[in-house]
Amino acid sequence: MEAVLLRARGVADSRAITTYLAAGGYEGWKKALSMTPEAVTQVVIDSELRGRGGAGFPTGRKWSFVPKDHPGPRYLICNADESEPGTFKDREIIEYDPHQVVEGVAIASYAIKAATAYIYIRGEFVRWANILEEAIAEARARGFLGRNILGSGADLDIWVHRGAGAYICGEETALIESIEGKRGFPRLKPPFPAVVGVFGKPTVVNNVETLACVPHIMTRGAAWFASIGRPRNTGPKLFCVSGHVNRPGVYELPLGVTFREIIYEHCGGIRGGRKLKAFFPGGTSAPIMTGGEVDVQADFDACAQAGTMLGSGGIIVLDETADMVDVADNVAHFYAHESCGQCTPCREGSDWCMDILDRMLAGHARPGDPDTLLRICRFSSAGMTICPLGDAYALPISSIVNKFRPEFEARIVAAAPLAQKKLPVLPWAGPRPGFGV
Amino acid sequence: MPKLTIDGRTVEVASGTNLIEAARAAGVEIPYFCYHPYLTVVGQCRICMVEIEGQPRLAIACATPAAEGMVVKSETSERTREAREAVMEFLLANHPLDCPVCDQAGECLLQDHSMEEQRATFTTHMAETRRTFPGYERRLIGPHVVQNQNRCIHCSRCIRFTQEISETAALTYKSRGNSAFIDTFDGKPFQDPMSGCAADVCPVGALTVREFRFHKRAWKLRSTPSVCPGCSIGCNIFIEHHERTVYRFTPRENPAVNATWLCDHGRFLAESLNAQAYLHPQRRAEGHLVRSGWGEAISAVARALKAARSLRVVASANLSNEELFLARELFGRHLKGELAVPLFAGEPRRMKNGKREWAASTDAHPNSAGARRLGLPVVDAAGLSRFLYGAADVTIVLDPTAHPFLASQEALQLLRVGPSIAFVRSQHPVADVAGWLLPTPSLASNEGTFTSSLGVVQRFAPAFAPPGGVRRTATGAMSPECPTIASPWGPPGEARPLWLVLTALARELGAHALDLASPAEAFHLMVKAEKGFAGLEWEALGGLKEAESHRERRNVG
Numbered sequence: 001m002e003a004v005l006l007r008a009r010g011v012a013d014s015r016a017i018t019t020y021l022a023a024g025g026y027e028g029w030k031k032a033l034s035m036t037p038e039a040v041t042q043v044v045i046d047s048e049l050r051g052r053g054g055a056g057f058p059t060g061r062k063w064s065f066v067p068k069d070h071p072g073p074r075y076l077i078c079n080a081d082e083s084e085p086g087t088f089k090d091r092e093i094i095e096y097d098p099h100q101v102v103e104g105v106a107i108a109s110y111a112i113k114a115a116t117a118y119i120y121i122r123g124e125f126v127r128w129a130n131i132l133e134e135a136i137a138e139a140r141a142r143g144f145l146g147r148n149i150l151g152s153g154a155d156l157d158i159w160v161h162r163g164a165g166a167y168i169c170g171e172e173t174a175l176i177e178s179i180e181g182k183r184g185f186p187r188l189k190p191p192f193p194a195v196v197g198v199f200g201k202p203t204v205v206n207n208v209e210t211l212a213c214v215p216h217i218m219t220r221g222a223a224w225f226a227s228i229g230r231p232r233n234t235g236p237k238l239f240c241v242s243g244h245v246n247r248p249g250v251y252e253l254p255l256g257v258t259f260r261e262i263i264y265e266h267c268g269g270i271r272g273g274r275k276l277k278a279f280f281p282g283g284t285s286a287p288i289m290t291g292g293e294v295d296v297q298a299d300f301d302a303c304a305q306a307g308t309m310l311g312s313g314g315i316i317v318l319d320e321t322a323d324m325v326d327v328a329d330n331v332a333h334f335y336a337h338e339s340c341g342q343c344t345p346c347r348e349g350s351d352w353c354m355d356i357l358d359r360m361l362a363g364h365a366r367p368g369d370p371d372t373l374l375r376i377c378r379f380s381s382a383g384m385t386i387c388p389l390g391d392a393y394a395l396p397i398s399s400i401v402n403k404f405r406p407e408f409e410a411r412i413v414a415a416a417p418l419a420q421k422k423l424p425v426l427p428w429a430g431p432r433p434g435f436g437v
Numbered sequence: 438m439p440k441l442t443i444d445g446r447t448v449e450v451a452s453g454t455n456l457i458e459a460a461r462a463a464g465v466e467i468p469y470f471c472y473h474p475y476l477t478v479v480g481q482c483r484i485c486m487v488e489i490e491g492q493p494r495l496a497i498a499c500a501t502p503a504a505e506g507m508v509v510k511s512e513t514s515e516r517t518r519e520a521r522e523a524v525m526e527f528l529l530a531n532h533p534l535d536c537p538v539c540d541q542a543g544e545c546l547l548q549d550h551s552m553e554e555q556r557a558t559f560t561t562h563m564a565e566t567r568r569t570f571p572g573y574e575r576r577l578i579g580p581h582v583v584q585n586q587n588r589c590i591h592c593s594r595c596i597r598f599t600q601e602i603s604e605t606a607a608l609t610y611k612s613r614g615n616s617a618f619i620d621t622f623d624g625k626p627f628q629d630p631m632s633g634c635a636a637d638v639c640p641v642g643a644l645t646v647r648e649f650r651f652h653k654r655a656w657k658l659r660s661t662p663s664v665c666p667g668c669s670i671g672c673n674i675f676i677e678h679h680e681r682t683v684y685r686f687t688p689r690e691n692p693a694v695n696a697t698w699l700c701d702h703g704r705f706l707a708e709s710l711n712a713q714a715y716l717h718p719q720r721r722a723e724g725h726l727v728r729s730g731w732g733e734a735i736s737a738v739a740r741a742l743k744a745a746r747s748l749r750v751v752a753s754a755n756l757s758n759e760e761l762f763l764a765r766e767l768f769g770r771h772l773k774g775e776l777a778v779p780l781f782a783g784e785p786r787r788m789k790n791g792k793r794e795w796a797a798s799t800d801a802h803p804n805s806a807g808a809r810r811l812g813l814p815v816v817d818a819a820g821l822s823r824f825l826y827g828a829a830d831v832t833i834v835l836d837p838t839a840h841p842f843l844a845s846q847e848a849l850q851l852l853r854v855g856p857s858i859a860f861v862r863s864q865h866p867v868a869d870v871a872g873w874l875l876p877t878p879s880l881a882s883n884e885g886t887f888t889s890s891l892g893v894v895q896r897f898a899p900a901f902a903p904p905g906g907v908r909r910t911a912t913g914a915m916s917p918e919c920p921t922i923a924s925p926w927g928p929p930g931e932a933r934p935l936w937l938v939l940t941a942l943a944r945e946l947g948a949h950a951l952d953l954a955s956p957a958e959a960f961h962l963m964v965k966a967e968k969g970f971a972g973l974e975w976e977a978l979g980g981l982k983e984a985e986s987h988r989e990r991r992n993v994g
Contacts, residue, residue, distance in 0.1 A: 166613070183610060188480045188500050341591060341610065341617030343481045348527035351615035355565035372562045379523035383494030386480055 001228070004236045005212050006252045008097040015131060017138040020099040026144055028218030032107045033152040040111040044214065046222035048234040052089075053079055053170075053207030054282065054311045056300035059214075065194035066112045066202045073116065074202040076109040077179070078211050080121040080128070081163050081170040084283035085334055086314030089238035090208035092250045094128040097212070098135035104211030105158055106144065107218055112204050115155045120175050123165045132160050167338035171387045172205040174340065185342045186387035207312075209238055229255035233299035237310075241267045243317035244274070255299040259289070262298060263317055274319040278403070282311020284331045285392035287399035308399070324404035325411055328373075328397050329357035335393035346390040349380040353397055365411040370401050377401075441507040456498035456509055457485060467511050468521065468550045470528075470640045471592035472499040475696045475791060476601060482592050484524045484550070488514040495520055525551065526561055531568040531615075532641070533587050541642030543655035547590060548641075570618055578620075579607075579627025581647050581701060582636050586618045589643035595619060595635040602698060602789055603631040619643070630787075633704045637687065637697070646685070648705055653684045661900035662689055664887050666755065666880050667703035668786040669800035671889025674699060676707070676881050676900045683710040683881050683900070692791030694891065700786055712863040715876040716930025726874065731931060735938070738858055738873055739945035745830035748774030751821070752813060753839030754802030756935060757885025758894065758970070759959035761804070761811050763939040763951060764835060766966075771948045775829070778808040779821040779840035798890055802839075807888035810969035818842045825851040832857040835935060836877075837867040860935055876932040878903030883934045885956045886978060894970065896978040903932040 007023070008014035017025070032040045045060030066074055078101065082090040094101060101119070109117045121129045136158050139145050147155050161179055163169045169178045173187035176198045197203020213235055217225045226234045233255040239262055242248045246268035253262065259281065263269065270276050276291035281298065287308040289296065296306045303310040318327060332354040339350045353376055356369050377394035384390055401408060440449045441459060448463035455478065460467045470482040478499045485498040490508035495516060498509075511517055528547065536542045573586035596619065599608045607629050611620045621627045629635070636644040660675035665686065672695035674686045686707040688699035718734035719726040729737075742748060750768045752761060761778075768774040783801025790796065808815060816824055821842050825832070832852055837843050837859055844866050852870045859871035868874055877883075882903035886896045936956050943951035953959050957975045964970045 188478070336614060339614035341612075341614045342479075342593075344483045344524055344527045344591070347591060347615055347617070348530050351568070352527075352530055352563065352565065359565070366564065368562065375523070375562060379520060379527070383496075384483060384486075384520065384523075 001236065001252070001254050003252055004216055005093055005100065005209065005238060006096065006250070008100075009092070011096075014096045015098055015135065017099055017135070017142060020097065024219060025099055025215075026103055026139075026142075028215035029103050029106050029144060030150060031218050032110050033150055033154060037111045037113050040107060040218070043222050044111070044217060047213075047217045047225040048222075048232060049210065049213055049217060049225065050233070050235075050300055051207055052209035052213075052237065052313070054084070054285075054309070056310060059206060059210055062194065062206070063108065063111050063204055065192070066204060067195060070202050072201055074112055074114040075198045075204075076105060076112060076114045076117040077172075077175065077198065077203060077205045078105050078117065078119040078208060079170060079172065079175060079205050080119055080125070080132075080208045081175060082125075082208070082312075083122055083167040083170050083338075084285060084312045084314055085331075086240060086242050086280060086316040087283050087312040088240045088242075089250055089313060091125060091128055092238065092240075093208055093212050094125075094131055098128075098131050099139065100212045100215060101132065101208055102135050102139050102158065103144075104214040106139075106149075106156055107214045108204065108206060108211055109156050109158075110154055112202070114204075115157065117156065117158045118179055118198070119158060119160045120163060120169070120179060121160060122163045122169075125162075129160050129162055136160065166340075167334075168340045168387070168389060171389065174387065175205060176203060183340075185340055186389075188386055229299065230297075233301055237298070237313055239298065240312075240314045241317065242314070243279070244271050244319035244322070245269065245317045246271055253298075256297050256302070258295050258297050259315070260294045262315060263294065267317075270317065270319045272319075274321065276317065277320045277322055278318045278324070278327075278400075280314070280316040280396070281308050283314040284316065284334065284396055285388075286311040287395045288327075288403060290403055324400055324407045325357060325360050328400045329354070329361050331396050331400075332357050332393065335389065339389060339393075343386045343390075345380040345384045346393070349376045349390070350393050352376055353393065360408070360411050360415075363411075363414070363416050365408070365415040367412055369412065370405060370408045373401050374398055439503045439505040439507070441503050441505070441509060443509045444511050444513045450503050452503075454503050456487060456496075456501045456503060459503040460498065460509070460511060465511055467498045468546075468554060469499060470546055470550075470590060471594060473594050473597075473638055475698075476594060476597045476638070479593060479597070482524070482528070482590065484521055484528075486517055486520045486524070487511045488517050521554070522559060525559075526563070528590050529561060530563040530565075532590065533567065535588075539585075539588065539642040540645045540650050541588075541639075541655070545642060546640035568615060573618060577647065578644075579629065579632050581632050581705070582627055583645050583647050583650060584619065585643055585645070587643075588641050589619055590641055591617060592640055594638040594640065595644055598631075598635050598638050599629060601793070602634070602696075603629050605629045607632075608635065630702070631698055631700050633701050634688070634698050637699075646704075648708070649685045653679055658684060659900070660687070661881070661898050663880065663897040663900070664803060664889075664895045665699065665703040665706070666803045667700070667706050667801075668783060668798045669802055669805055669890035670694065670786065670788045670796050670798045671803060671887055671891065671893065671895055672699050672703055672788055673895065674703070676710070678881060678900045681901045683707050683879075694790055694796075694889070694893065694895075695788050696791040698789060700788060702784070702786060709863070710879040710881045713876070713878065713930065713932060714864045715861050715868065715874055716932060717876060718931065719874040721872050721874075726868075731933065731938075731941075734873060734875060735941050735945050738875075739942055741831055741856060741858070742772055742942075742946065745772075747829045748772050748831050748833070749824065749827065749829040750774055750776045750833045751824070751835060751839060751843065752776050752778045752808070753836030754778050754780055754800075754805035754808045754815075755836050755839060756804060757883065757897075757956070758804065758807040758811070758888060759885045759956045759963060760835075760935045760939065761808055761813060762963040762967070763936055763943070763953075763959055765811055765813060766951055767939055767943050767946070767948055768833065771943070771946065771951070774833075775824075775827075776813055777816045777821060777824045778805070778813045779816050779818070779824075779842065780805050781818065781840050781842075796891060800890060803889070804887040806890050806892065807886075807894075810888055811963075811967065822847065830855055834859040834867055834871070837861055837865040838863070843867055860938070862932070875938060876930065877935050877938070878932040882932070883936075885936065886960060894973055894978060896975070903930075903934065 041063045049059045050056045168174045169184040174184040178184045193203045336350040336354040341347045377398035380390040381394035443463045446463040450459045469485045480497045480500045486495040487498045488510040570586035576584045578584045609622045636646045657679045658677040663676045665672040665674045673689040673691040718729045787797045856872040858873040859867045881900040884899045
């Protein structure tokens with residue numbers, strides 16, 4: 001497949017607006033400005049573009065949820081808070097082709113009639129936040145942003161908002177709270193952000209990769225985009241492959257390619273010729289898949305059918321040397337650290353899972369531990385929590401326990417009982433007890 | 438007006454009502470910790486999960502508005518029961534098992550839920566070391582509130598209270614996830630005019646009130662509905678008492694006045710109700726106070742009043758409507774005396790009602806509106822001074838705390854001039870000059886109504902008999918002819934509520950229309966005589982029965 005989103009990778013001075021314009025940049029923006037917002041939304045609906053942030057919700061439909069008759073301002077937010085473990089695609093897009101994102105933000109803002117857009121970028125991405133700010137300044141200097149853009153009457157300001165390094169702020173309502181200057185606590189839904197979002201106004205939150213697809217859809221047409229991949233799962237997708245493969249990195253492939261092709265053809269197979277044991281298909285919050293499930297197609301529907309999810313496309317490959325208890329513990333540590341602490345099951349459950357897995361790793365597993373883990377996970381997911389972070393730790397951990405239960409049982413068999421804690425007996429320091437005291 | 442079914446009971450509620458309130462209306466209790474009727478809904482605790490027919494996932498009742506035809510299953514659903522059990526397990530995983538030494542025990546929502554709704558067979562799967570917050574187990578975060586973070590269940594009610602109700606935003610979360618804890622913003626002391634409410638809304642023992650901690654077990658307390666005497670707003674309270682000792686005030690729900698809030702000033706007046714410096718009628722003979730009896734006192738005072746050519750009465754806006762009415766009728770109309778109600782500006786107080794509207798008061802008296810409504814002359818410090826400078830044969834002070842001027846040397850000099858009669862409770866310099874000292878009990882032993890500055894007439898009930906053992910009659914009134922046996926529950930003494938003394942005086946003075954048996958009778962008489970009170974009914978002024986349980990009392994569960 002020809003490179004679309006990563007076409008600038010390897011091109012000299014690829015970040016400059018001149019390079020971007022030479023490659024046909026901002027044509028989509030000009031085209032969008034000549035159309036009505038509704039028509040732009042319709043093009044995106046026709047392209048069947050689905051959100052690349054993890055949930056895979058149809059982007060055009062999300063835009064169309066913004067109330068048509070809302071009188072006040074609306075906002076577009078580009079979610080660049082890329083913090084899912086094993087995901088590093090948005091950074092790659094911004095590194096090589098930031099104008100793609102700026103143009104995508106502009107078109108999406110136009111489609112929902114927003115005059116202000118925010119790019120919420122995680123605080124650790126200092127370099128990429130600077131790159132975006134430079135790109136926005138360049139675009140503004142060329143008249144692609146600002147007041148009465150290219151004589152169309154449309155206004156748009158884009159602000160880069162830096163987060164403070166919380167995973168939860170990648171969740172759209174927590175992100176909105178964070179932009180408002182509050183603690184990153186996810187909101188109760190409904191109302192959904194498309195109705196009540198940032199500053200109480202209709203807001204659309206889209207991932208960087210999603211918005212980067214939009215300029216291409218505008219210039220090349222919805223039919224072209226829909227021809228990539230397979231029906232309902234259209235377009236190019238960035239896969240970030242990490243772990244025990246020979247050539248880790250970001251790969252742009254059409255949706256619907258199998259994980260086998262990604263791992264064995266594009267990434268050169270497992271390191272040292274070892275066997276594939278398991279892999280996370282879309283970041284650690286997606287349920288794990290075993291080596292035997294490698295022929296599943298990497299797209300939203302096929303993954304859902306296989307009981308997992310494509311998520312952000314962060315594929316983490318584990319070879320046969322991986323200790324699955326250790327993997328589960330690693331996952332648990334991340335989510336216990338990143339749980340916001342707002343609702344009960346996630347706050348208590350993530351930490352509890354971590355404690356159990358830590359103890360198992362330390363060689364003190366108990367017979368009931370796998371079942372306790374499954375119980376905690378069961379009651380932390382499927383609507384028990386405000387936001388999907390409960391599912392994000394519950395589903396991978398329960399899938400690891402279910403699919404690799406013998407490893408957990410082996411830990412129990414080999415376990416040493418926990419050493420009895422003895423209270424220290426301190427020497428008596430007071431007056432000598434005895435008669436006559 | 439959606440009509441829905443909850444656990445098989447059909448109920449019709451106002452649109453916008455959430456399922457917790459709808460279930461309450463239907464007589465079904467849905468448990469909750471983070472929900473509070475007067476705070477925003479956050480859906481954090483997840484215990485109020487219910488099953489709604491046609492929805493694949495369980496929903497939280499607090500954030501789900503009732504809809505037409507909804508079929509909700511709470512206790513009848515196995516899935517709901519399992520989910521709630523799991524949430525309880527999560528909450529108890531890190532909650533200390535220190536109920537025996539926790540001051541919240543007995544009025545703890547977590548404890549209640551654990552006792553009432555968890556099945557006896559339930560055991561926890563938790564085998565790890567509990568989360569603790571070293572250094573945060575007994576932390577005085579402000580002048581009145583003690584924090585024990587180990588017990589916190591992260592419901593965020595206290596945070597929402599300071600953000601939405603007291604508007605100080607003094608409390609906040611710090612840290613994240615399992616190590617998140619409640620702290621004051623910026624580490625400053627929790628200075629909040631309503632800081633006690635943060636402890637009230639706390640469903641567990643994480644925040645407790647310093648002044649009440651370890652003074653009395655919650656289940657020993659009885660709660661008598663009353664009205665806060667702290668200012669003219671007239672917040673509804675419960676007087677919580679045990680064995681004739683008042684331990685605390687807690688807010689009583691009234692959406693029109695104070696929702697479920699109470700300011701610290703009012704809350705910490707509770708202790709002052711226990712002061713009873715004067716237990717017997719006393720008369721001054723040759724400069725010394727001599728103990729007397731009520732019979733002698735009443736007849737002597739009546740004799741003095743009959744003999745007096747002129748009479749002046751310093752009334753008080755701290756007295757009930759009935760007492761002011763009786764005083765006006767007896768001293769003003771019957772004896773042709775002169776009355777004055779001194780008022781002074783107190784510190785500004787404010788209170789938020791159920792609609793989150795502030796009411797403000799700079800009036801330190803609970804019943805100045807009642808005094809005005811009865812047409813009594815209201816005076817300030819200068820007016821009171823002028824009033825006392827005027828000549829009179831006898832001066833009666835109905836309440837020496839009515840105005841600080843009464844404690845001044847100037848006022849005492851003026852009161853020394855002629856014979857004076859003072860009704861006293863706590864220590865006051867007026868007692869050093871008055872010819873007769875007649876002891877009155879506190880608000881906790883009185884009964885009557887106050888008129889608040891919002892114009893509402895509110896009734897308060899007697900919590901216990903005044904010191905000296907006046908028995909309560911079936912109607913709740915104090916029986917005057919009770920023997921003065923020393924009570925095992927209070928200091929022996931013979932303090933009598935003012936209204937009772939006034940009716941006895943009326944009998945002695947021949948004003949038989951005022952010879953009444955209870956404040957209720959005085960109220961009826963007042964309603965008939967006064968246009969300002971026309972149409973009011975004693976029984977209708979609040980269903981004044983004692984709170985049956987702490988849940989009812991605290992109106993949070």
